[in-house]
Amino acid sequence: MANQVTIVGAGPVGLHLASKLFDSGISSLIIEEHSEVGVPVNCSGLISESGCHTLGLALDGVLVNEISGADIYSPSGSKLTIERKRPVAYVVNRELFDKNLYKKAVSKNVEIDFNSKVINFTGKNVFYQKDNYGTMSKSKLIIGADGVQSKVRELMNLNAPHNMFVHAYQQMISGDFDPKKVNVYLCKEAVGFFAWLIPHSKKEADLGIGVTLGNNPKNAFDSFYASQSFEFEKLSENSSIIPIGPPFKHTVAENQLLVGDAAFQTKATTGGGIIFGLRAAEIAAQAISDNILKSKPLGNYEKLLSGLNKELALHWKIRSYLNSLGPENTEKLFQKAKRAGVAEFLTSYGDMDNPSKFVGKIFRKPSMLTLFPEALKFILG
Ligand SMILES: Cc1cc2nc3c(=O)[nH]c(=O)nc-3n(C[C@H](O)[C@H](O)[C@H](O)COP(=O)(O)OP(=O)(O)OC[C@H]3O[C@@H](n4cnc5c(N)ncnc54)[C@H](O)[C@@H]3O)c2cc1C
Incomplete structure (x- = not known):
């Protein structure tokens, strides 16, 4: 052999x-x-700084951008900003x-x-x-x-099963972008997922959308694009499946x-x-x-795998909860989160890989606990 x-x-x-x-x-x-x-x-190519550190990944020659925050948009276009002083993620080629x-x-x-x-x-x-x-x-x-x-x-x-896959479509676009922030759009077109803008530089970004398998991601992308009145130049496009x-x-x-x-x-x-x-x-x-x-x-x-699976299971519960809401309730949750200072909370405690870290912190913040009882019950129940 x-x-x-x-x-x-x-x-x-x-x-x-x-x-x-x-x-x-x-x-x-x-x-x-x-x-x-x-x-x-x-x-x-968006990967967490902490993950790179844990794995000891050398990014020489492959790092194209550093990300220190995110603008998250509700279905109606309201914005919540998470901003750190230092990079929390990298974009790699x-x-x-x-x-x-x-x-x-x-x-x-x-x-x-x-x-x-x-x-x-x-x-x-x-x-x-x-x-x-x-x-x-x-x-x-x-x-x-x-x-x-x-x-x-x-x-x-x-x-x-079919519902454990997301069909994604994305374009590399050229325009003017804030290179330090990714955009997340909790838009109605992204059935079962979301849309994203990930800057590779000030001038280039990936703009994409995911939908539950069976929906047409290109149609969803076109409707989303039109709804935002974007005017970017398309450089390339790709479409693929993500296991969710x-x-x-x-x-x-x-x-x-x-x-x-x-x-x-x-x-x-x-x-x-x-x-x-x-x-x-x-x-x-x-x-x-x-x-x-x-x-x-x-x-x-x-x-x-149990430690890794614990985090993956929590990611899945959060995704399932968000998918159970629909655009109207997503909007309500978003506005509630905005008023409750979730942006500040995530700025301090957010962890893009390990949700158990910030879910644990919620228990030490009674104001958060009382504001989102249904969400916590769904996710942790
Ligand atoms: C649109 C989109 C955007 C994404 N963005 C991100 C991101 O920003 N950050 C992130 O962390 N992840 C992202 N992902 C997910 C990421 O790409 C995957 O999680 C990652 O590639 C998984 O690596 P892998 O080695 O398991 O599989 P793959 O990278 O898919 O590699 C599998 C390999 O197996 C080969 N193969 C398949 N079948 C056979 C066969 N029968 N015989 C021989 N060879 C075979 C394929 O050719 C391929 O080379 C994204 C995915 C999509 C679709």
Whole structure:
């Protein structure tokens, strides 16, 4: 057996996992359907400063902007501003970000088969089409890091319902932007999600919208765009799916394991999946090396994920609560939040990755507790 592990997908999660496995002395082969890492890009590249710090990510050559706040707009256009003195998030060039992880993996002798699409696996054998020819690899473990529409997940019979996906459409636009703030629009067109503007610089930004799968994101984008009287120049566009749901309970079966978007390790509040996917990759590396080197059950991965899953579950509860409101009640909640000083509260305590940190703080602020009893009951109940 040439490699101990076959990883399907050379996205950030698969690449990071392969590097971490190498550090534990485990060899892996990555199978990637595209001819190159990092393209096509379907991502805004917004990642938390704290997540980068925890993971020790070097952003040399990939950092394009620093974000220190957000303007959040209600359905009627009322604004709430969160502003920090220091950057809380970074915008990275997603293609170069992935390519950096690729360089790191290659420097560790990780083998990657490009133009290779996995079609099936049985036991230790993974069958795939490389340059249109059928071939196979053999390894002890098979890892699905193959993104939102994971073939590995499908072959593991772990299917997700339709309402656990958001269909996103976004444009790279040119205009005049406040480079320090992202805009979040809780607009009626974004059924089940929201619209966003993420500045890459003063002159360029991603403007996008997400809708529950089954709705047309391009139509939603056009209506939203018209409603805002925007006049930007479109530079490019892309559309893709984001997994939005509670963390998957089962991510391991026999010798197979899921990680990253394939395992729904994305924040259901925002759709951000890079930091959580990379954190999960490190946890997966630990479970895999324990399995291969110490014969521990691969299923320990699910136990090791509990801290991460606690935050992901909270993201999902917040998303479910917001989706239960509809535009009218969203507006009411927004106005109440504005009067209650939620902007100041989030400026002090907000954490874009770990909601448990600020939810915990709410309990120490009686004014917040009494203002949002229904929300807290829904989210924590
Ligand atoms: C519009 C949009 C904006 C986003 N913005 C952000 C953001 O600002 N911040 C953030 O944190 N997240 C964002 N995300 C989410 C982020 O892009 C994902 O969470 C992240 O890419 C997940 O990484 P991954 O490695 O798990 O999967 P992917 O990046 O999807 O990588 C999976 C890889 O597997 C390969 N693959 C798939 N199937 C097969 C197969 N059968 N055989 C071989 N290879 C296969 C694919 O080609 C791909 O290279 C956004 C997503 C969208 C759609």
